[in-house]
Amino acid sequence: MFKRILLATDGSTHSLRAAEAARDLANLVPEAGITVIHVLPLTPELTMELQKELDSAEFTFEEALNEKARPIFKRTLEVLGNGNFSVQTRLETGHAADQIAQAANSGHFDLVVIGSRGLGNWQEILLGSVSEKVCHSIHIPVLIVK
Ligand SMILES: Nc1ncnc2c1ncn2[C@@H]1O[C@H](COP(=O)(O)OP(=O)(O)O)[C@@H](O)[C@H]1O
Ligand SMILES: [Mg+2]
Numbered sequence: 001m002f003k004r005i006l007l008a009t010d011g012s013t014h015s016l017r018a019a020e021a022a023r024d025l026a027n028l029v030p031e032a033g034i035t036v037i038h039v040l041p042l043t044p045e046l047t048m049e050l051q052k053e054l055d056s057a058e059f060t061f062e063e064a065l066n067e068k069a070r071p072i073f074k075r076t077l078e079v080l081g082n083g084n085f086s087v088q089t090r091l092e093t094g095h096a097a098d099q100i101a102q103a104a105n106s107g108h109f110d111l112v113v114i115g116s117r118g119l120g121n122w123q124e125i126l127l128g129s130v131s132e133k134v135c136h137s138i139h140i141p142v143l144i145v146k
Pocket of ligand 1: 113116119127130
């Protein structure tokens with residue numbers, strides 16, 4: 001049974017559709033749980049942006065990261081609503097596909113739910129680079145939502 005679901009979200013329309021699918025599935029499975037994972041890439045641009053926030057306010061680096069991810073989690077949690085399942089959020093930093101795959105392969109999940117595409121501009125491609133890499137590198141079932 002797909003009881004422990006890992007839902008990957010970047011805030012894109014596709015990932016919100018993935019959230020709908022995860023929600024509908026979790027509502028069918030007794031005692032299901034959804035873990036929403038978002039990965040912030042620590043690019044030089046983001047690091048500089050966060051550093052500015054740290055300089056202007058009394059934020060810790062971790063708090064600044066949480067602030068950055070907050071709107072993405074918020075939108076996703078709104079889609080999930082108050083269903084018959086538990087919800088957790090998990091914020092990681094680094095390379096999105098690697099972090100999602102590492103979580104998926106940890107033994108804590110039965111299914112990954114992911115959007116086919118994300119925030120990229122390549123409308124004509126079938127799979128984005130994150131969803132493609134995750135599909136290739138995980139050992140558990142994956143539901144790709146178009
Ligand atoms: N940084 C991220 N954190 C978590 N999930 C992500 C991230 N980036 C992409 N995803 C997941 O992968 C799906 C496909 O996105 P992606 O492969 O990046 O496509 P694109 O190339 O169009 O941006 C998204 O719908 C989302 O579910
Ligand atoms: Mg992307």
